[in-house]
Amino acid sequence: MAKNTWLMKSEPDAFSIDDLKKQKTSLWDGVRNYQARNFMMNDMKKGDAILFYHSRVDPIGIAGIAKVTKTAVPDPTQFNKKSKYFEKRATKEKPVWYCVEVGFVRKFKRTITLQELKENPKLSNMRVIQKGQRLSIQPVTESEYKTILGME
DNA sequence: GCCAACGTTGGC
């Protein structure tokens, strides 16, 4: 399968591009949406590029680049009774939730804001700019990815 | 902090 490109959202209060820079790699755990899980479980391959998006913050937008460093493994937080991500249906034999590992690539010199994405006609089909779009992991096309890199 | 939009849950 060819390499894909993705956009992954995070609230910087919980996990930011700077946190990833410090840690170098991190499991993208805590995702509790089936569509997002399925992208991680089925489609995300080692080496895929990721646009790291900051939500619920000023400025909202794409803060930098990450990449997939490991394909999906069972999300460890689902087994942790103390975690808010605990999943009582999950067993080690039959996990419910999966996550990939992501690695830091670089932080943009500046955040490419949601407003700019909305204003660029080349990006009019991007999911992230659509009203009410909550999906936290979204596929991005090659041309959208290149356009965004050119906006930095 | 508000609240529209969405996904999930659970009673029927």
Added chain:
DNA sequence: GCCAACGTTGGC
């Protein structure tokens, strides 16, 4: 299997 009620996301 429908759909109202609920909880969460995320822009503003």
